[in-house]
Amino acid sequence: MANPECAPLINQRGAERGGHIGRLHASIVAAVRVEIASDVVCPWCYIGKRRFERAVASLADDGVTLDLQVRHRAYLLDPHAPLDSPVPVREAYARKFGGEQHAERILADVTKVAADEGITFNMHRAIRANTMRAHRLLKIVERHALENRAIDHGATNGGAADLQVLVNESIMRAYFTEGKDISRVDTLVECAERVGFNHAALAERLSSEAPDEPSLRAVQEDLAWVAARDIAAVPTFVINDSFAVPGAQDSATFERLLKRLGPS
Numbered sequence: 001m002a003n004p005e006c007a008p009l010i011n012q013r014g015a016e017r018g019g020h021i022g023r024l025h026a027s028i029v030a031a032v033r034v035e036i037a038s039d040v041v042c043p044w045c046y047i048g049k050r051r052f053e054r055a056v057a058s059l060a061d062d063g064v065t066l067d068l069q070v071r072h073r074a075y076l077l078d079p080h081a082p083l084d085s086p087v088p089v090r091e092a093y094a095r096k097f098g099g100e101q102h103a104e105r106i107l108a109d110v111t112k113v114a115a116d117e118g119i120t121f122n123m124h125r126a127i128r129a130n131t132m133r134a135h136r137l138l139k140i141v142e143r144h145a146l147e148n149r150a151i152d153h154g155a156t157n158g159g160a161a162d163l164q165v166l167v168n169e170s171i172m173r174a175y176f177t178e179g180k181d182i183s184r185v186d187t188l189v190e191c192a193e194r195v196g197f198n199h200a201a202l203a204e205r206l207s208s209e210a211p212d213e214p215s216l217r218a219v220q221e222d223l224a225w226v227a228a229r230d231i232a233a234v235p236t237f238v239i240n241d242s243f244a245v246p247g248a249q250d251s252a253t254f255e256r257l258l259k260r261l262g263p264s
Contacts, residue, residue: 032066032261037073037226037236040134040182043110043121046172048235048248050117053165055254066258071142072168074135074222075234078128086129086181093128114176125179132219133206134171137188139218140205141167141197166195 036052038045059066093103111121145163170191174180180187185206192202199205205215229238237245239261 031069031240032258033069033071033240035071035073035238035241037075037231037238038234039075039077040131040168040171041128041175042075042077042234043114043176044248045235046119046176047110047114047117048237049168049172050119051248051251052237052254054117055251055258058251058255059258064259066261068258070165072138072164073226073238074138074219075226075231076131076135076223077234078130079132081128081130083130083132083183086127086183089123089126089128091128120177122177122179126175127179127181129181129183131182132216133185133188134182135219135222136206136213136215137171137192137202138164138168139215139222140199140202141192143214143218144197144199163195163197167192167197170195 034052036045036049038049056066056068090100090103090107093106094100097103097106107121107123111123114121142164171182171188174187174191175182182188182191185203188206189203192199205213208216210216229244231238231244233246235246235248237249239245239257245257
């Protein structure tokens with residue numbers, strides 16, 4: 001029998017999780033580095049991402065300038081999911097949450113919350129699949145952007161973060177809205193190309209299962225980073241590697257937090 005503490009679930013705070021959240025030591029500093037542990041098939045991660053981005057945009061509109069660096073950290077809700085055997089989300093949720101009725105209610109509720117944030121969820125079309133390749137794509141994008149923009153950006157990660165955010169959004173849209181199988185290499189290449197990331201060897205790299213493939217090692221490093229901080233629910237927003245904000249908090253909460261962390 002599976003350990004129930006390790007079985008991911010949707011909770012009312014807006015996190016899909018498996019276990020518990022560890023609290024990190026709090027420390028308020030001026031520079032704001034936000035590392036977001038998330039999985040691309042987690043509905044609350046998409047919702048939390050949108051709320052966080054809205055909070056940042058709202059602060060900018062109010063003239064609040066932040067030294068903000070954002071990085072996505074890989075988290076696998078179902079690390080044992082078969083790589084090439086996706087199943088309909090309705091079926092996966094019914095197995096996980098104790099039947100079709102309960103699953104339908106969960107999906108309906110989260111679809112409504114997403115709509116309130118301007119996101120279209122077509123969960124009747126969504127296909128639950130292994131997300132390792134999707135996370136590997138995000139790491140390839142991050143590394144490529146850092147290597148190509150380090151000189152222009154003074155070795156900061158601003159450009160890398162911007163491109164990673166675009167590709168992450170593209171993958172989530174493919175999964176939640178378009179009903180595409182994001183475990184497929186061709187789907188992921190399309191997700192990257194439609195937001196401007198073109199890489200000649202991308203399909204080859206995503207298809208490789210070699211243990212020394214840099215993108216695979218990068219995802220494994222993220223998973224170790226997450227485990228070391230006792231993160232067991234997503235999304236989790238880790239601020240300056242000092243404290244963690246779990247769940248898809250509303251935009252107003254993110255605004256208040258970022259104001260406190262920003263320059264006075």
